Amino acid sequence: MNARVLAVARDAAHRFSKQTVADLAVLTGLGVAGDAHHGATVQHRSRVAADPSQPNLRQVHLLHAELFDDLRAKGFDVGPGELGENVTTVGIDLLGLPRNTVLAIGSEVALxxxxxxxxxxxxxxxxxxxxxxxxxxxxxxxxIRKAGIMTIVRAGGSIRPGDPIAVTLPPPPHLPLQPV
Structure with missing residues (x-):
């Protein structure tokens, strides 16, 4: 299966779930326009309380739709945006990517x-x-944390459901993902 975007979501308020939308405008170095986590410095409330000058390493949250099947098997019926992600993907092992991987989404966006x-x-x-x-x-x-990955925006543009996702790995050694 080719890696692609299944759904996109945003929310201007700091609520847990986000509303799915037709497309996302993402801005270089800032994140999703109209989303509560948009900004060059940290926007997550607990991190702001600790140090509001920290760089925002959580500009765009991606979650693999395959997790929904796993959760359904455990009795949880959840769908795109409900776990707070901006981009729901299909056909890509997000959790297996090393740090600093670049995801090209559609023809414009690089995360x-x-x-x-x-x-x-x-x-x-x-x-x-x-x-x-x-x-x-x-x-x-x-x-093992299975709730998705966090990214920063290297090149902005629009993200829509159906957009292809291309993966560019960083040069070795590959660094494993850690919580941010």
């Missing part, structure tokens, strides 16, 4: 992968039990 989304208590308030469902353990006991 650079900064790290993993670290699911928080908001996900539990959205649906009780969901936090545990988006976490797993590796054979060595390491925590």
């Amino acid at each position: 650079e992968v900064t790290g993993l989304r670290n699911p928080c208590a908001q996900i539990e308030r959205f649906r009780p039990g969901l936090l545990a469902a988006v976490l797993d353990r590796a054979p060595d006991g390491a925590l």
Whole structure:
């Protein structure tokens, strides 16, 4: 299957879920126009409280639609935008990408992968039990976070459902994703 965008979403307020829309305007170095996490410096409320001058490494949140099937099997019926992502993808192993991978979306947009989304208590308030469902353990006991990846905008433009996604890996050594 070719990697592509399944859905796009945004919300101007700091709510957990985002509303799906026909397209997203993303701005270089800032993120999604009209989204609460838009900005050059950190916009996530807990990070703003700690240090509002930090760079915003969470400008655009991507989530793989394949997670919805896994969650459905665990009794959770969720769809695009409901887990707070801006871009829902299909056909790409987002969690397997190394840090600094560049995702070219459509003909204009380039997003650079900064790290993993670290699911928080908001996900539990959205649906009780969901936090545990988006976490797993590796054979060595390491925590696996499955709630998507975070990116910064290297080249802006529009993102629409159906847009193809091309992956450009950074030069080795490849750095594993860590929560940002």
